[in-house]
Amino acid sequence: xxxFALVRPAxxxxxxxxxxxxxxxxxxxxxxxxxxxxxxxxxxPDAVIDxxxxxxxxxxxDGKRLWIGAMTRHADVATGARAIPGLxxxxxxxxxxxxxxxxxxxxxxxxNDPAADYPAACLALDAVIETDRGAHTADDFFQGMFSTALAxxxxxxxxxxxxxxxxxxxxxRHPASRYAVVGVYVADHGGHWRVAVTxxxxxxxxxxxxxxxxxxxxxxxxxxxxDLNSDIHAGPEYRAHLCGVMLKQALAGxx
Amino acid sequence: xxxxxxxxxxxxxxxxxxxxxxxxxxxxxLGLTGxxxxxxxSQCGACNVxxxxxxxxxxxxxxxxxxxxxxxxxxxxxxxxxLHPMQQAFRDAHxxxxxxxxxxxxxAGLEIVRKHGTSLTPELVAHELEGNLCxxxxxxxxxxxxxxxxAAMEAAHA
Numbered sequence: 001x002x003x004f005a006l007v008r009p010a011x012x013x014x015x016x017x018x019x020x021x022x023x024x025x026x027x028x029x030x031x032x033x034x035x036x037x038x039x040x041x042x043x044x045p046d047a048v049i050d051x052x053x054x055x056x057x058x059x060x061x062d063g064k065r066l067w068i069g070a071m072t073r074h075a076d077v078a079t080g081a082r083a084i085p086g087l088x089x090x091x092x093x094x095x096x097x098x099x100x101x102x103x104x105x106x107x108x109x110x111x112n113d114p115a116a117d118y119p120a121a122c123l124a125l126d127a128v129i130e131t132d133r134g135a136h137t138a139d140d141f142f143q144g145m146f147s148t149a150l151a152x153x154x155x156x157x158x159x160x161x162x163x164x165x166x167x168x169x170x171x172x173r174h175p176a177s178r179y180a181v182v183g184v185y186v187a188d189h190g191g192h193w194r195v196a197v198t199x200x201x202x203x204x205x206x207x208x209x210x211x212x213x214x215x216x217x218x219x220x221x222x223x224x225x226x227d228l229n230s231d232i233h234a235g236p237e238y239r240a241h242l243c244g245v246m247l248k249q250a251l252a253g254x255x
Numbered sequence: 256x257x258x259x260x261x262x263x264x265x266x267x268x269x270x271x272x273x274x275x276x277x278x279x280x281x282x283x284x285l286g287l288t289g290x291x292x293x294x295x296x297s298q299c300g301a302c303n304v305x306x307x308x309x310x311x312x313x314x315x316x317x318x319x320x321x322x323x324x325x326x327x328x329x330x331x332x333x334x335x336x337x338l339h340p341m342q343q344a345f346r347d348a349h350x351x352x353x354x355x356x357x358x359x360x361x362x363a364g365l366e367i368v369r370k371h372g373t374s375l376t377p378e379l380v381a382h383e384l385e386g387n388l389c390x391x392x393x394x395x396x397x398x399x400x401x402x403x404x405x406a407a408m409e410a411a412h413a
Contacts, residue, residue, distance in 0.1 A: 031316060035315050096387075099297060
């Protein structure tokens with residue numbers, strides 16, 4: 001790993017100032033994507049700004065939304081997100097036990113890996129992504145592979161998930177990486193349904209046909225293979241098939 | 256970069272690059288080679304250590320991120336004459352073949368006890384061990400060792 005200057009700000013303002021301090025800068029949350037990327041020299045920042053000292057972890061609810069601090073670890077979401085059992089279950093299936101003890105919600109959402117789990121929960125749970133500069137709706141936030149609405153240097157502070165009547169996440173896990181080959185999050189917001197798909201396409205997306213079919217009580221749709229991902233793990237036809245299987249599994253697991 | 260680390264109850268002042276991984280400082284700077292580097296890609300768990308009692312992969316954590324925390328490595332668990340009950344259980348159950356993954360497996364066993372207590376089933380242990388790889392594939396005895404080690408920890412505290 002190439003060396004860098006490590007900055008440990010005590011406030012959001014100091015963090016943003018450090019980011020703008022010249023050279024290539026990056027924020028460090030749990031580090032479970034960033035550190036591997038730096039090891040392989042996909043990322044070679046001049047400055048790494050550690051967000052650990054900003055007090056951005058914790059879970060609370062205002063009755064309508066479950067608010068989770070950006071630096072909250074997956075393991076703590078798995079045990080603490082009791083208001084949304086589907087979200088807690090999703091967090092308990094990320095990586096492995098040791099990874100869940102370090103990886104963070106905000107880091108995952110900011111990174112927007114096309115096979116990550118949390119982006120599907122954000123979309124299906126109509127999340128509000130609060131930052132040091134304002135707020136984004138999940139529908140506007142995720143903009144395709146590793147791309148988000150975050151401006152340069154913008155810091156996610158917390159994420160508010162709408163508490164649904166019922167929800168569930170089903171994923172076909174890659175057995176080595178544990179990322180989603182395909183994952184589907186289904187949420188029932190009192191008769192209004194949201195369905196989000198991760199892993200299948202170049203970025204997380206809502207499955208409008210499935211939402212309409214569930215609301216109408218009709219037959220579930222098939223996913224079209226067009227534009228879905230193809231790699232050594234699965235081709236687009238297989239991923240399309242998995243979308244339907246994961247949709248059914250999620251619907252069967254609503255809680 | 257100057258860092259103050261607390262490892263196995265001992266304070267260490269080290270001067271290492273900011274980019275140093277925790278496992279690199281443990282092994283190369285401090286000579287604590289019980290913590291192993293297997294895959295170096297957060298998969299295998301050979302580098303597991305406890306940070307404030309919680310198991311993490313020390314190949315995916317900067318040493319600087321461990322400042323202010325209490326680090327426990329396998330060297331801090333027991334001594335050759337008085338093994339920790341979890342270590343003794345690995346010995347008794349033949350929970351190792353080549354031994355490379357063993358330090359990480361022992362730490363993973365302690366993590367399972369932290370989360371689930373000392374009364375464990377083989378199914379639960381096998382599930383919770385998914386972040387640890389044994390290339391000898393000696394998983395059956397590793398699972399037995401952790402179940403027995405957890406029970407021995409209970410007995411030691413009784």
